Amino acid sequence: MDIDVSLLYEYFWIFLIAITTLLIIYSIKISKKVKKVLENQALKRGGNVSGFFSNLKLTFDHDGKKVILSTFPGSRYTSPYTSVDIDIDNLGNRRLIIYEESLMFSIGKSFDIKEFQVGYDLFDDRFVIKGNDEQFVLNMLTPSFKTDYLVYVHIILDLH
Structure with missing residues (x-):
């Protein structure tokens, strides 16, 4: 055939x-x-x-x-x-970025990559928070914001 x-x-x-x-x-x-x-x-x-x-x-x-x-x-x-x-009106040129923790950032943490901790373990363990003004970041991340943000698994917040 x-x-x-x-x-x-x-x-x-x-x-x-x-x-x-x-x-x-x-x-x-x-x-x-x-x-x-x-x-x-x-x-x-x-x-x-x-x-x-x-x-x-x-x-x-x-x-x-x-x-x-x-x-x-x-x-x-x-x-x-x-x-x-x-x-938005960003007079102080402040920057805030929140994204979900990933393997690459876990590795980066072991090499002391700068990130903010907000004192809420559930939030700190799950998300990477970066910014150029620590007080601004802490003021923006109110307890209700952190609780609400935990509901959204794949959201990246980038404020600049």
């Missing part, structure tokens, strides 16, 4: 093109769903949606501040996430 290699080669390319087409159609369908949700929020908040495909952004004003909500679909190596950017 002889198998025609050229025929297999043709079927392989047809199969590859069909799978690629299905993936593109699926991605467009998901993008349209996300865009519809963002457009509904834009109508509620008097904002607008910009971008295309996986780079959608909702922009609106809240209490006189510009808010930009962006979605990122993720990839094979990164999780999908939503980013909210808000313009």
Whole structure:
């Protein structure tokens, strides 16, 4: 029984093109769903949606501040996430970053990488807190904030 290699080669390319087409159609369908949700929020908040495909952004004003909500679909190596950017008055150019503890930061801690401790073991063990003004960081991280923040597993706070 002889198998025609050229025929297999043709079927392989047809199969590859069909799978690629299905993936593109699926991605467009998901993008349209996300865009519809963002457009509904834009109508509620008097904002607008910009971008295309996986780079959608909702922009609106809240209490006189510009808010930009962006979605990122993720990839094979990164999780999908939503980013909210808000313009703030930061006269002292203070910076506060909170992100979940990971293996790399656990290794970094053993080499004395600078981070703040807030005196709440459950919070300190789970998150890495960095900033350029220790008193500002401690004032921002109120007990209710720390308790509420523990509920959210994969949130990164970056205030600058």
